[in-house]
Amino acid sequence: MPVRRETILKPLWRRLRAFKRERSGNVAMMFALSAVPLVLAIGGAVDFRNASNSERDVQSDLDSAVLAASHSISTASEGELEAEVKRFFNAQQIARSGTFEIDQVTVDKAHRTIEATATGTVPTMFLQVMGMRSIDMTVRSGSQGVSKPYLDILIVVDNSASMLLAATPADRDRMQQEIGCVFACHTHEGPVGTTSYATNYDYARGRGIRLRSDVVADAVRTSMDEIKKADPNGERIRVGLYTIGDYAKKIVDPDYLSAEVQGKGGLLCSSHHPLLGGTKCKKTDQGKTTQEVLLNEKVARLSEDSDETSIFDLSLETLTKMIGRAGSGATPSEPKKLIMMLTDGLISKREWVWESPNKIAPTNPKWCDQIKDRGIDIAALYTEYLPVPWDWGYNAGPGASMGSAGWNSTWGGHMRGSASPSMTRRDYIPLALEDCASSPKYFLSANSESEIHNGMKRLLNAYLSSPRLTH
Numbered sequence: 001m002p003v004r005r006e007t008i009l010k011p012l013w014r015r016l017r018a019f020k021r022e023r024s025g026n027v028a029m030m031f032a033l034s035a036v037p038l039v040l041a042i043g044g045a046v047d048f049r050n051a052s053n054s055e056r057d058v059q060s061d062l063d064s065a066v067l068a069a070s071h072s073i074s075t076a077s078e079g080e081l082e083a084e085v086k087r088f089f090n091a092q093q094i095a096r097s098g099t100f101e102i103d104q105v106t107v108d109k110a111h112r113t114i115e116a117t118a119t120g121t122v123p124t125m126f127l128q129v130m131g132m133r134s135i136d137m138t139v140r141s142g143s144q145g146v147s148k149p150y151l152d153i154l155i156v157v158d159n160s161a162s163m164l165l166a167a168t169p170a171d172r173d174r175m176q177q178e179i180g181c182v183f184a185c186h187t188h189e190g191p192v193g194t195t196s197y198a199t200n201y202d203y204a205r206g207r208g209i210r211l212r213s214d215v216v217a218d219a220v221r222t223s224m225d226e227i228k229k230a231d232p233n234g235e236r237i238r239v240g241l242y243t244i245g246d247y248a249k250k251i252v253d254p255d256y257l258s259a260e261v262q263g264k265g266g267l268l269c270s271s272h273h274p275l276l277g278g279t280k281c282k283k284t285d286q287g288k289t290t291q292e293v294l295l296n297e298k299v300a301r302l303s304e305d306s307d308e309t310s311i312f313d314l315s316l317e318t319l320t321k322m323i324g325r326a327g328s329g330a331t332p333s334e335p336k337k338l339i340m341m342l343t344d345g346l347i348s349k350r351e352w353v354w355e356s357p358n359k360i361a362p363t364n365p366k367w368c369d370q371i372k373d374r375g376i377d378i379a380a381l382y383t384e385y386l387p388v389p390w391d392w393g394y395n396a397g398p399g400a401s402m403g404s405a406g407w408n409s410t411w412g413g414h415m416r417g418s419a420s421p422s423m424t425r426r427d428y429i430p431l432a433l434e435d436c437a438s439s440p441k442y443f444l445s446a447n448s449e450s451e452i453h454n455g456m457k458r459l460l461n462a463y464l465s466s467p468r469l470t471h
Contacts, residue, residue, distance in 0.1 A: 061092035062141040073145035078107040112145035149329025158343035159243035160310040213303040234258035245307025248319035257292040309349040312363040326375035345429040353393040360397030364413040365435035379442040398426040
């Protein structure tokens with residue numbers, strides 16, 4: 001006798017309806033049903049995270065490889081550059097126990113570019129259950145070798161009274177002993193021995209004391225030699241001079257060092273200032289001279305009319321308005337721009353020592369953002385604020401702690417997470433200036449005269465000789 005279909009299905013439907021109505025054991029049942037996809041989802045996330053970490057490491061290795069090869073793009077052949085990329089990358093991969101290989105290297109010496117592609121696989125753990133034993137990955141990088149764009153180098157010198165500090169320990173001791181102050185300020189000074197001086201500055205000049213501002217001026221002059229090496233024909237790089245203190249001032253408009261510009265007329269002598277030394281004079285033609293001579297003259301005379309204060313927020317705001325925006329560097333009318341800033345980095349005003357010592361503090365690096373937002377690079381040379389622990393004014397200001405400055409409430413500054421509020425304001429200055437610079441490699445701290453000179457050269461060369469990543 002044949003079995004009717006309804007007879008078979010009725011018990012099945014009854015069991016399904018009973019299962020639907022059942023309320024006990026639902027959690028365990030649903031967990032059992034969802035456990036496998038949950039484990040696969042979590043495991044897949046772990047596998048993809050591992051792949052992402054591997055991609056980041058390989059990207060770093062490939063970037064380093066193309067940048068390393070870019071330094072030789074002017075002298076090496078295409079084959080040598082390709083081999084250099086592979087050699088550097090493979091060495092990094094061996095160190096990481098990596099399995100990626102260079103798939104392709106493209107060298108364009110005419111446009112000074114190197115592009116490279118690396119491929120490889122990252123093994124999986126959890127996704128193997130689904131048959132995915134590895135994740136294929138491709139990483140690309142490219143670099144632009146050192147190019148020769150049109151460039152404005154804007155030298156910005158801190159011209160505040162704190163830069164009139166005696167440059168050597170011996171001269172500081174001498175000034176402290178003779179006039180009770182180590183700064184050559186433009187303030188009244190009485191007789192020293194049988195000689196009367198109108199100001200501390202006149203005293204320092206009369207006694208042949210070398211100031212920090214003199215060292216900076218010498219460093220600026222040295223930097224011009226480096227600029228001439230980079231632009232021997234004087235047709236790519238223009239140089240201008242600005243100061244910061246009470247506010248920013250433009251001292252010399254940017255121009256090529258060899259350009260004929262309006263000078264003083266008559267004789268322009270290097271004996272006009274003790275710093276320049278000698279008696280060598282250059283006869284100028286109807287008030288004309290070269291940009292280089294004019295810059296040397298102006299920077300040497302900056303300290304004769306220094307500012308009383310260092311107000312960085314106002315100075316950098318006015319400087320931003322003066323210098324415009326950076327261009328692509330493709331044409332003379334669209335130059336790239338670099339600020340070379342020489343400063344001791346301290347916001348200060350003498351009256352604050354007894355009125356508001358909390359205001360004496362490092363500059364706020366956020367004030368530099370308005371300049372960098374215009375595409376302008378900043379290189380900062382910190383001419384170290386030298387400690388004078390015997391001076392009560394120093395101990396109330398630069399020598400006091402960052403915590404006592406109220407840096408955030410007073411100037412809107414935020415300390416690095418690794419910095420302690422107990423560190424002195426002087427000790428925090430280099431951290432603030434490093435954050436102001438466009439890159440850590442564009443920051444240097446210098447103390448002695450030789451360090452300041454070499455620091456200017458190193459910063460310039462770091463900027464002028466650095467290849468960059470393009471993608």
